[in-house]
Amino acid sequence: MRPQTLSVIGFGAFGRLAARHLRPHLPLSVCDPAARSNDLPMVDAARAARADIVVLAVPLPHLEGVLRAIAPHLRAGAVVIDVASVKVEPARLMLDLLPDHVEIVASHPLFGPASAAGGLEGHGIAWSPLRGRAHRLLAAFLRARGLQVIPTTPDQHDRDMAVVQGLTHLIARSLSRLGPLPQRLATPSFTLLAAAAAMVQDDSPELLATILRANPHAAAVRQRFLAEAAGVAAEV
Amino acid sequence: MRPQTLSVIGFGAFGRLAARHLRPHLPLSVCDPAARSNDLPMVDAARAARADIVVLAVPLPHLEGVLRAIAPHLRAGAVVIDVASVKVEPARLMLDLLPDHVEIVASHPLFGPASAAGGLEGHGIAWSPLRGRAHRLLAAFLRARGLQVIPTTPDQHDRDMAVVQGLTHLIARSLSRLGPLPQRLATPSFTLLAAAAAMVQDDSPELLATILRANPHAAAVRQRFLAEAAGVAAEV
Structure with a gap:
């Protein structure tokens, strides 16, 4: 063919x-x-x-x-x-x-x-x-x-993407809601983090909904990440 | 001199x-x-x-x-x-x-x-x-x-670093607690995010405590970030 x-x-x-x-x-x-x-x-x-x-x-x-x-x-x-x-x-x-x-x-x-x-x-x-x-x-x-x-496989893909895209978009969205990020003082690791967030900032609302909602594993991964983050914050 | x-x-x-x-x-x-x-x-x-x-x-x-x-x-x-x-x-x-x-x-x-x-x-x-x-x-x-x-100024520094280091370390710590991250399937933005996390992974516990605890603005920024993230998750 x-x-x-x-x-x-x-x-x-x-x-x-x-x-x-x-x-x-x-x-x-x-x-x-x-x-x-x-x-x-x-x-x-x-x-x-x-x-x-x-x-x-x-x-x-x-x-x-x-x-x-x-x-x-x-x-x-x-x-x-x-x-x-x-x-x-x-x-x-x-x-x-x-x-x-x-x-x-x-x-x-x-x-x-x-x-x-x-x-x-x-x-x-x-x-x-x-x-x-x-x-x-x-x-x-x-x-x-x-x-x-x-x-x-579709299932393995969605499991991986629940982390890969689900968390990247969650973090990027949350960062952007904090308002303008510091520009003058930045560490190399934060510069990478901000670049990661900027890369997905212009994704369409439909794409965001697909990544965060239509992935059957996304909600569970998101909840685990938020629980771990709350745990880190609490231990401090 | x-x-x-x-x-x-x-x-x-x-x-x-x-x-x-x-x-x-x-x-x-x-x-x-x-x-x-x-x-x-x-x-x-x-x-x-x-x-x-x-x-x-x-x-x-x-x-x-x-x-x-x-x-x-x-x-x-x-x-x-x-x-x-x-x-x-x-x-x-x-x-x-x-x-x-x-x-x-x-x-x-x-x-x-x-x-x-x-x-x-x-x-x-x-x-x-x-x-x-x-x-x-x-x-x-x-x-x-x-x-x-x-x-x-010391105060402006600590305000900026509450975001720059406070959130980078919070996110890096939380990601590492999720266990091994996907390796085969990764987007460019996630690759940057994972590199940011890896860069601070080996920082000492004392440094982590300084960044997350001794910064007078860190707790408030962390709570705002977690609230925004919970908001994104809830809106989904």
Whole structure:
């Protein structure tokens, strides 16, 4: 199988980033009723569904609706890939709602417009092939772009991300609510901490909700972290 | 005034770092009843007090005792500099306990053995001259070593550090209590956060107590951060 066409459904911050990196390699169309592209063909969901590779870059709350809209139009042997920041729920939805004749990969690119501003080289993508074999070809393509393709299961992914993204976003949000951070006096460790917070500061509310709410392990990790922090504070 | 001799009192992690960077420039002796140096002269407190520049690198709980021990032996025109991670309490103690004929600088080097492993260049030192004029000469010397000398007051320093060090250490401690952090799947922002935590992981319990307890603003900042974090968690 050699894919000839590609579509990106959802033209938000990540959809744009994906389109920018994918368009040199395959004819690409974009589907997003609420956004537009200056120089890429915009198509409706039915048309986008007829590509060989369909990348789903919509906010998680829209995923089920998009899957239902594209399901009747997907071609045999097509590959559907999502890029949501959680994997258990998208994996379940894709396996439930997509026809048996399409292949499925649940993925999570561990970077975004801010962190990958300098290029993809060295960034990671969590990778859970759910159905079919085309994932090998796609993983090889992504590796050739400099990405580290990291195999995982949706559940393991969500467990790790409950810490990785759940706590980073919790800490970043909490810091930003404290008001302006000290600038003149800073230690190297605080400078790293502030840089970590700044990197996720512009993430959309939808992404934040996905990371903090749609991850089945996030609440428990958050409560443990807050309990440990309260313990440290109390011991002092 | 051109200082001829230097002593470092307290030969812990920071005292060693200071000695390493200062010894090429002035004859240096070290005072620490509980540590020894392989190749620097070890002296008692009375002898250390007779140097032209006396650097106090003892844990904060020992500072008062050391000041009382050296006070009778300090020479007129000598400069005493502390390097503690809080500044209000050391400033008060030094002004109260040191004779009028010595000059005083309260300082806080914003780096340590881990962060300055690659050298001093570009690191900062918070700088509060409390008495006398020799601080100008010393600041020029430190600038020539590549340090940024950042003037501040003890109170402003402690306010900033309640956030800068207080929260970094609180977060680092809390993360380490969660157990091993995910390694395979990590975002760039989490990698920065984990690096920030790792950088302060080996700080001594005395340093941690100073940062979290002896800073008069630390408890309030910590409580605000925890309240904000609980708020973020609750809103989710």
